[in-house]
């Protein structure tokens with residue numbers, strides 16, 4: 001896939017990730033391969049936004065992050081924490097509801113991607129698309145089920161708002 005802009009790359013990635021999650025949820029016991037691919041893909045997608053797109057936009061704004069960057073970061077932390085426990089259908093529904101809301105904040109008119117597009121030149125957007133496309137797979141840790149592990153979007157969001165550094169799922 002060759003994208004002209006990091007924004008079109010990320011929008012296409014949203015659709016790809018939603019399709020994977022839908023596929024995982026097609027059977028009551030979940031499709032484990034589809035879920036694993038979704039999990040890896042979402043962690044990589046979040047990493048591209050956090051480490052490539054948002055820092056570059058902050059830089060062109062003279063070091064000032066976008067107003068909504070903090071809110072996105074909270075969603076990212078909550079989504080990441082929901083990828084920690086062993087998944088079942090109920091957990092996937094929680095992830096789907098949070099992800100759908102989150103993607104809407106990024107896509108569409110007045111979304112964060114639109115704001116990024118306004119701040120960056122076409123050349124920057126194309127250069128960042130290349131960086132996104134070549135961004136490596138992230139290594140993921142095994143699922144972990146413990147007393148403080150969240151299985152609802154509400155709980156994950158509340159705890160992400162309290163914590164500065166969320167539990168990492170990436171294995172590095």
Ligand SMILES: [Fe+2]
Pocket residue numbers: 046049072076102106
């Ligand atoms: Fe995001």
Ligand SMILES: [Fe+2]
Pocket residue numbers: 010014045049103106
């Ligand atoms: Fe996104």
